[in-house]
Amino acid sequence: MGKGLKVSLVTLVAGLVVAGCSGGGSEQAASTSSTGGQASGEQQELVVVDWGGASSDAAKKAEYEPFEKKFNVKITVVSPTDVGKLKAMVESGNVEWDVVNSDTDVAIRLGSEGLLEKLDYSVINAKDVYPELVSDYSIGQELFYTNIGYSTELFPGDSHPKSWTDFWDTAKFPGPRSLYKTPMSTLEAALLADGVAPDKLYPLDVDRALKSLDKIKKDVKVWWEAGAQPPQLLSTKEVAASMAWNGRISVAKAQGSKIDNEFNQALAMSTSWVVPKGTPHKDLAMKFIAYVSEPEPQAEYSKLIDYAPTNAKALDLLSEDLKARLGQLKKDKENQVILDVNYWAKNFDEVNEKFNKWLLQ
Structure with missing residues (x-):
């Protein structure tokens, strides 16, 4: 904008x-x-x-x-x-x-x-x-959080992905995924999915994060760019789970959509x-x-x-x-x-260029 x-x-x-x-x-x-x-x-x-x-x-x-x-x-x-x-x-x-x-x-x-x-x-x-x-x-x-949003119809009860490792595991938690088309928060999620402890994320190992993303890339149906997309994608069951902004999910849920937030390993901005x-x-x-x-x-x-x-x-x-x-x-x-805003203030442009090249591969 x-x-x-x-x-x-x-x-x-x-x-x-x-x-x-x-x-x-x-x-x-x-x-x-x-x-x-x-x-x-x-x-x-x-x-x-x-x-x-x-x-x-x-x-x-x-x-x-x-x-x-x-x-x-x-x-x-x-x-x-x-x-x-x-x-x-x-x-x-x-x-x-x-x-x-x-x-x-x-x-x-x-x-x-x-x-x-x-x-x-x-x-x-x-x-x-x-x-x-x-x-x-x-x-x-x-x-506010970038966290795991999920369909409560496709993942009823307590069966939904509860961590980014679960989110990456499409065998155990089947269905298409959606991720945010930006390195900020997406790379953190990729590293958490690969087993990096929350307090050991920074400075980000960008190469390791991209290798982690390689493992799920084929299952990412939509790389979203607007916050309204994840609740829509989840509500229509176009995807089963999505990286999402918590406020957008909670508003849609209050309006009757069968979706919800998982706050474990949520990424705060x-x-x-x-x-x-x-x-x-x-x-x-x-x-x-x-x-x-x-x-x-x-x-x-x-x-x-x-x-x-x-x-x-x-x-x-x-x-x-x-x-x-x-x-x-x-x-x-x-x-x-x-999220470490000092890291991103210094490194965003360089990391974003690398991320966008990866997207085109």
């Missing part, structure tokens, strides 16, 4: 999050919630940029509106996130945005290019946020909050990020949309049923992997 920064990494991940997290769509709108609250004096203003769609709607209710009321702030929401526009603003010295929700690996790249303010961790409490998602320039907002360099409201931006990083707002957000919090303490505020739907039960989390 292209977000202005014309590099393949940004295009890939931007498409992933817009399609997977927000459910698509774009908007530019001012929040209309009431203000007031504890602060007194002149009302402050803050411009927050997010992805739009369902994720933005959930954030407004769970995070933006409560922040407005508590701190006497008017939040203007601009959607979708546009990395190219952020870069142009900073480089021109005409920064109109205060806080931006970005893909985490893109945030790391932007920070290294000098386009972001360092976050003030004397204001922001990152103690209980997953450390993989905390950097000088960004802090995680939500987790995230979006993160960043502050453009030169924002006119830097202090307020830090206060906002501090607020939305707390357990309570994060828990409320996860109650409204099927993406997991990045603050571990927020899980204590969620029901067991909801944690199960989000892939946050202890049994699920033990073998999950948070």
Whole structure:
């Protein structure tokens, strides 16, 4: 979908999050919630940029509106996130945005290019946020998964693939497969299928991953590129199991499709909050990020949309049923992997070229 920064990494991940997290769509709108609250004096203003769609709607209710009321702030929401526009603003010295929700690996790249303010961790409490998602320039907002989706008609009861090794085993778990047409997450799955331990994945052994993919290539009926494809392929039983985004599967399941998620060995990605360099409201931006990083707002957000919090303490505020739907039960989390965004920020282009050559073989 292209977000202005014309590099393949940004295009890939931007498409992933817009399609997977927000459910698509774009908007530019001012929040209309009431203000007031504890602060007194002149009302402050803050411009927050997010992805739009369902994720933005959930954030407004769970995070933006409560922040407005508590701190006497008017939040203007601009959607979708546009990395190219952020870069142009900073480089021109005409920064109109205060806080931006970005893909985490893109945030790391932007920070290294000098386009972001360092976050003030004397204001922001990152103690209980997953450390993989905390950097000088960004802090995680939500987790979403690329995991095993499967047909509950073709794999009834408890008979479905429960690991990437099972997913690769088409003799024991028969039926066509679908994989994501990108190296990010697909190579991790291939290595897990080949027996690599979750904590030993990085740096990725790309050659070993491609050899693992050789073993299943003939059974991959569809290499999908849009998040809507896996639930459709599974619902029609065109494939029996597919790499999929958990939110897309859970929405389709709620609408009656006979499909489900397997969260063991799920591959976690995230979006993160960043502050453009030169924002006119830097202090307020830090206060906002501090607020939305707390357990309570994060828990409320996860109650409204099927993406997991990045603050571990927020899980204590969620029901067991909801944690199960989000892939946050202890049994699920033990073998999950948070993708190494630093690795991908440095290596995506090179690995992607190698992956695409492999696809054409």
